[in-house]
Amino acid sequence: MNLILLGAPGAGKGTQATKIAERYGLVHISTGDIFRANIKNGTPIGKLAKSYTDRGELVPDEVTCDIVKDRLTWEDCKKGYLLDGFPRNLFQAEALDTFAKIDGVVNINIDQALLLDRLCGRRVCRECGESYHVSTLGGRTTCARCGGELYQRKDDNPETVAARLEVYNAQTAPLIDYYTKKGIILNVTGTEAPADVLFEDVKKLLDLL
């Protein structure tokens, strides 16, 4: 099963992706995580990506599509994969159609008024990538899963979040229509739903595939 997770920044893609990948034995591929790892390691891709991710803009399509196209040729993808954060515009969606067969798209709908707090309050584990919200941490600074240090993403500040939302509304939201027309979209609501309630909804839909 090859899936896409669609949703605005902070909709809960990463949170759901971890659970879906575990439950269905899929490889979780997040283009955002790939760029952040490259930035951390100072690679040429990282150097290029940094200026875009810092501003909340999309990294150029050709670079992003090449990365995903290559990643999908890895042996582990044979068991199925879950794309988180790709595609993000029509160009990328059409490119993906030339090198992948997608079985379903999970679209997380969310009231955008919730996103600023969710993103500015997010803390991420440096080791395993698990996401938390400060309001649930009770002052903890380490990951409950692996003990890794929690940090705040550089793009999780009010100014960059506003830019990311603008990009989402202008470029990514039209993909809902693109996949609805293909008849492969599964809509769930992420608004106010605690992450495990949302996952139960996702599971119900995925079990129908």
Ligand code: AP5
């Ligand atoms: P990326 O890393 O993909 O960021 P994003 O799309 O902005 O999404 P986020 O990761 O911020 O949010 P999420 O939906 O995963 O939410 P999460 O589960 O963490 O991309 C970053 C950058 O990389 C882009 O801006 C761009 O520059 C570049 N990039 C990436 N892909 C690209 C592409 N294809 N093309 C070009 N450039 C690309 O949850 C958020 C918070 O909410 C957490 O604190 C969490 O604990 C909490 N939460 C989650 N679910 C719930 C719930 N149900 N109820 C309450 N709280 C919840």
Ligand code: MG
């Ligand atoms: Mg994410």
